[in-house]
Amino acid sequence: MNPYAKVPLVSNRVRFDRILRISSRTALLAIAGLAGGCATAPQPGTQVPRQGDEILVAGQLFHTGTPIVLWMDPDGYDAYRTERRFSPRDEADWSSSREAVPALSSPQRYNARQVGLTDEERERVRGGGWDLPLLQRVVDQVVLHYDAAGTSRECFRILHDVAGLSAHFLIDLDGTVYQTLDLKERAWHATTSNTRSIGIELANIGAYEPDEKHPLHAWYTRDPDGRVRISLPDELGDGGIRTAGFIGRPARDEPVTGRIHNRKLVQYDFTPEQYRALAHVTAALCRIFPVVRPDYPRDEDGNLIAGKLPDDELDRYQGFLGHFHIQTEKIDPGPAFDWDRLVEKTTQLLRSR
Numbered sequence: 544m545n546p547y548a549k550v551p552l553v554s555n556r557v558r559f560d561r562i563l564r565i566s567s568r569t570a571l572l573a574i575a576g577l578a579g580g581c582a583t584a585p586q587p588g589t590q591v592p593r594q595g596d597e598i599l600v601a602g603q604l605f606h607t608g609t610p611i612v613l614w615m616d617p618d619g620y621d622a623y624r625t626e627r628r629f630s631p632r633d634e635a636d637w638s639s640s641r642e643a644v645p646a647l648s649s650p651q652r653y654n655a656r657q658v659g660l661t662d663e664e665r666e667r668v669r670g671g672g673w674d675l676p677l678l679q680r681v682v683d684q685v686v687l688h689y690d691a692a693g694t695s696r697e698c699f700r701i702l703h704d705v706a707g708l709s710a711h712f713l714i715d716l717d718g719t720v721y722q723t724l725d726l727k728e729r730a731w732h733a734t735t736s737n738t739r740s741i742g743i744e745l746a747n748i749g750a751y752e753p754d755e756k757h758p759l760h761a762w763y764t765r766d767p768d769g770r771v772r773i774s775l776p777d778e779l780g781d782g783g784i785r786t787a788g789f790i791g792r793p794a795r796d797e798p799v800t801g802r803i804h805n806r807k808l809v810q811y812d813f814t815p816e817q818y819r820a821l822a823h824v825t826a827a828l829c830r831i832f833p834v835v836r837p838d839y840p841r842d843e844d845g846n847l848i849a850g851k852l853p854d855d856e857l858d859r860y861q862g863f864l865g866h867f868h869i870q871t872e873k874i875d876p877g878p879a880f881d882w883d884r885l886v887e888k889t890t891q892l893l894r895s896r
Contacts, residue, residue, distance in 0.1 A: 598712075598824070600726045600831055601673045608892070609823035612721045618785065620699040620713065622723035622730070625650040627704040644705060652702070652709040656681050656729040658738040673727040675831075682726065683834045683861040684740035685825060686733045689747035689813075689875040693762065693775065695721055696783025698744050708732060710742035712824060716773060716791040717784050718816030720824055733869050736857070740864070741828060745817055750803075750810035750877035759798065763811050771796045771811070794818060794881065801878025803849045803867050810879040818881070822888035825863065829893060836862035837889040839882045847882055 596611055597604040614621040620628065626635035627644070634643065637650045657665055659681050668677070688710065690698035695715035702708045709730040713721040724730055732742035751757035764774045773791035775782045784791075793812040800809050829835050840848040840860060851871045852860060863885070866873040 598720075598722050598726070598827060601675045601678045602725065602727075603675060605827055605831055607720075607823045607827040609820045610719055612719060612785075614721075614723050620695070620703070620721050620723050622652055622699075622703060622709045629700045629704050640704075644707075646705060647707045649707065652707050653724055653728045653730050656727070656738050668727075678727055679832055679834070682739060682741060682832045684736055684864055685828055685835060685862070686736055686740045686742050686864050686866060686869065687821075687876045687880065688732065688742065688744045688866050689749055689810075689877055689880075690744040691749040691875070692746070693748045693773075694746050694779060694782035694784065695719070695744070697779060698746060699723070702744075710744045712741070712743045714743065714745050714817050714820050714824075715784060716746050716782070716814050716817065717786040717789045718814070718820035719785045720820050733864075733866060736864070736869050743821065743824070745813055745821065745876060745880075747810070747813055747877070747879075750808040750874055750879065752807060753800070753809050757809075759809070759811060763793070763798075769796070773814075791816075793879075794884075795879070799879035801849070803874045803878055804871060805850070806874065808874060808878050810877040812879040812881065813876075818884055818888065822885060822892060825885065825889045826892035829889065834861050837886055837893065839863045839865075839886065840868055849878075 593604065594606070596607050596609055597613075598607055598611055599605075599613060612619050614623065625637045625640075627640045628635075630640070630643070634640075640647050641650075655665075655668060656678075660668070660677075664677065690701075690713070692698040692701050695713035698713055699721070702710065709724060710732045711722060711724050711726055711728075711730050713723065715721070726741055729737050730742045731737060732744070733740055748758055748762045751759065761776065762774060763771050765771055771793055773793070791814050794815050795812045798809050798811050800807065802808065825837065829837050839862065840852055840856075842848050848868065850867065851857075852864075852868050857869065860868075863882075865880070866875045
């Protein structure tokens with residue numbers, strides 16, 4: 544259980560910039576006190592508690608207003624580790640993993656952001672020495688995915704133990720957000736946008752063509768009152784869901800049909816808990832990275848562009864994206880994802896006081 548989970552979170556009504564100003568002022572006063580030998584300086588070994596809603600950006604903590612599990616927390620998913628997380632301990636080391644899983648071509652599943660940096664800056668950050676202003680100059684996109692794994696635990700197993708990939712955030716069915724890497728790292732999730740983007744994987748079994756064999760019937764069942772619930776396969780056990788007794792339900796009872804890359808697809812919606820958590824994360828990201836607009840790619844009529852952006856448009860784009868906006872063979876986060884709901888809630892949080 545996350546030791547910070549029971550601590551009250553920051554009120555949604557508190558404006559993010561106010562939180563950041565208070566945090567920064569407190570840190571500066573503490574540093575000044577230490578430098579001057581102030582008698583009120585913290586004693587060595589004093590614990591600095593977290594509230595449980597912070598994300599880590601270039602070594603700095605920022606509040607989000609929603610529960611966050613960092614990779615160093617007891618329940619966290621650590622993309623920095625080279626061994627496989629879910630294999631037997633005596634077979635998890637890199638040498639054994641390389642032999643067992645040919646797709647794992649490197650002991651790490653991420654690397655450094657390089658594009659847009661001078662040679663001097665590349666040398667400076669090579670050891671991890673990012674400062675926030677430099678990272679703010681590089682990051683201008685947030686890429687949304689569905690994980691096609693169904694739960695965040697299974698998503699991390701596949702990304703880390705099987706595919707040799709990564710994403711900065713995983714958002715589980717109950718809205719728990721897992722951060723697996725500091726945002727200064729270049730996660731491997733969206734090819735050409737990796738260097739400039741933050742990757743978010745939402746737990747959802749995915750979208751499928753109506754006439755193909757798909758797992759939707761197995762994952763979504765109806766209660767006697769007609770409401771749809773998410774039913775995890777027996778082999779996943781409790782799925783790693785942190786909320787005891789959680790019953791996941793899509794935001795809409797009926798499956799959503801839509802087109803991406805002009806392919807007709809069907810998908811069940813994400814849970815309300817996921818939308819809420821995602822909006823809190825994206826609002827924080829828009830505060831931290833001011834060039835990230837809380838909006839999605841639109842056509843001349845203001846409608847969602849449901850396909851890959853032309854390369855020149857993708858190069859210029861700053862804001863929220865789907866994986867399908869970047870690669871023609873990708874369809875996530877799928878036709879059920881409610882872009883307007885995300886933008887409305889994110890904007891509301893950014894305007895709240």
